[in-house]
Amino acid sequence: MTGVSPKTRIQKKNTRAILEAALEIFSKHGFRGSTVDQIADAAGLSKPNLLYYFPTKEAIHLELLAGLMDTWLAPLRQLDTDGDPVDEIIGYVLRKLTMAQELPRESRLFANEIVQGAPRIIDQIEGDLRDLVNEKCDVIQGWIKQGKLADVDPHHLIFSIWATTQQYADFDAQIRGILRPRNDAHFSDAARFLETFYRSALTVR
Amino acid sequence: MTGVSPKTRIQKKNTRAILEAALEIFSKHGFRGSTVDQIADAAGLSKPNLLYYFPTKEAIHLELLAGLMDTWLAPLRQLDTDGDPVDEIIGYVLRKLTMAQELPRESRLFANEIVQGAPRIIDQIEGDLRDLVNEKCDVIQGWIKQGKLADVDPHHLIFSIWATTQQYADFDAQIRGILRPRNDAHFSDAARFLETFYRSALTVR
DNA sequence: AAAGAGTTTGACCAAATGGTCAGGAACACG
DNA sequence: CGTGTTCCTGACCATTTGGTCAAACTCTTT
Known part of the structure; x- marks a missing residue:
């Protein structure tokens, strides 16, 4: 069997x-x-x-990817239309950073797949993922129109959040190599940096 | 021979x-x-x-990595102590973005290597790269002390620049998948986004 | 045009790898 | 306790892959 x-x-x-x-x-x-x-x-x-x-080996890989996609999107799903815009985005950033810290293997699994053209998950990307992103981009666009958030391209904002958080898992070797022999607790530094950074860039003044 | x-x-x-x-x-x-x-x-x-x-196959790979490291670091080398701090950083961001656009293969080559723990270039990372980064971080720290730049962790600022620019090469498949069937000229959107974003986050007020 | 250096190839090899299969061992259940 | 199902294994196979080698070909130089 x-x-x-x-x-x-x-x-x-x-x-x-x-x-x-x-x-x-x-x-x-x-x-x-x-x-x-x-x-x-x-x-x-x-x-x-x-x-x-x-x-087959491929069946294992597929099962893994499919099974993890939901987990991977959960932080974005939580983005709440009714919350305070800047706090909501910051919250998303920090949730993603926490995931990078706690689930680095999952992050790298996706990274490996996507760097090589995402041959096995392009369907999910162009399906569920795209739909969710577009939905949340509408929310962000709404916030911007209400003047509650700086005027930035929502898609690229989300891309930047993925990039700045997941790098701490995906490019861990590089970051450790550069920070060494400095502190090993660079995740809290990253959290501080990202919070002030995104807050300052997104707050309307 | x-x-x-x-x-x-x-x-x-x-x-x-x-x-x-x-x-x-x-x-x-x-x-x-x-x-x-x-x-x-x-x-x-x-x-x-x-x-x-x-x-050997490995010799080709090594030669490639070693030969490209200089090209890869050039944009950071250009960061000029004497320029306007915010403009200098923005300039660096845009140079890196241009490289992601024009040399995506080089970017992915490094990405592949680093995601898997950088086994073959850890020496260069902990050598030349680290030295250059630390040097430029000192410059940035100087700007901050002079009150010419928002107070952010220089290392994590640089990491964020790498992440936000290189993703357009490394995770191209994902970004295209999500943006499709929208415009194909997302690099100019990215440039606009990154410029306003970094300017707004780094400007002192 | 001959000699010698530099270049190319077909044939080949050993190791690694994904996957198969027949049969044996362990387990669940009446 | 017996029997059918589930689980596990050693032996095996075909293919892929990195790499070798002797021989042949080509280019340069005198």
Whole structure:
């Protein structure tokens, strides 16, 4: 039987272990750079056993990406039309930064995929993601029209938020390399920087 | 003979073709995702012939990375202590954005490398790059002390500039996917956004 | 035009890799 | 406790891939 959808106790345990291991490996080496053996090792299974649960390496990768997309979009979903505009945006920035800190592997998994042209998730990007972004851009545009937010292009504002927050996960090696041997707690510095930065850029005066 | 340093007419032509082809392939598929055959094809050479000029696949990759590092740092080098602080930073932002537009392959080459932990360029990051960044951070800190620039962490300011500009090359697939079917000239929108954004965030009032 | 250096190639190799399969071991359940 | 299902494994396979090599070809130089 191939491509089992988790039912039994053992199936649940093992599919969970495989996805966890795959996240670890794929996020570190990219799709092509990861081997089924590596994933099987990390999951504590033999290769044939792993392939008993997922038919192919690609199936694991797809399941991972699909399963994480929701988590990934959650912070943007929370953006509240009725809140204070600047605070709402700052809140979004800080939520995204927290995600970069707490889920760096997920961030890198997406980064790896997108840098290489997003071949496997272009549909989700042009679907759910685009819809959500456009919806929230309308909200932001509304705030701007009400004079509650500086006049900036909403799409590029969102892009900038993704870039400035996710870099702390995706380009961690670079940032650590440059900051070394300075403090290791650069996330709180980043939070301070981003908050004052976005507040000062977005506040209407 | 292995690892020829270009001397003859043919050597110059072929090493150039190989590096150009390698940039194309590596930036698209990453190191592990690229094959020597692909590069040889793109360069119009046979595999053994390619390996006559470079001893290994890794040697090509290293040569590329090392050769491009200078180009990559040039915009930051131009940051002028004696210029107007805000204009200098804006100028840097726009130069980096132009590079993302004109040299997206180079940007993605680095992005691929850094996302995966920068195993092959960590030395350069912790060497030349770090030194240059620290030097320029001192300049920025000086401007801040003189009250000519808003008080922000210089390191994180630079990180944010890298992130907001390079994303237009590195995450091109995502940005196009979201903006589609809108205009294709999003670089000028990005330039407008970034200029007003950084100006408004950095100007002292 | 011959010699020697530089260049190119087909054939080949070893290792790595994704995936298969027949059968055995462990488990659930009546 | 027996039986059918689920789970697991060693052995195996085809393909891909990085790299080698001897031989052949071509270019330059005298």
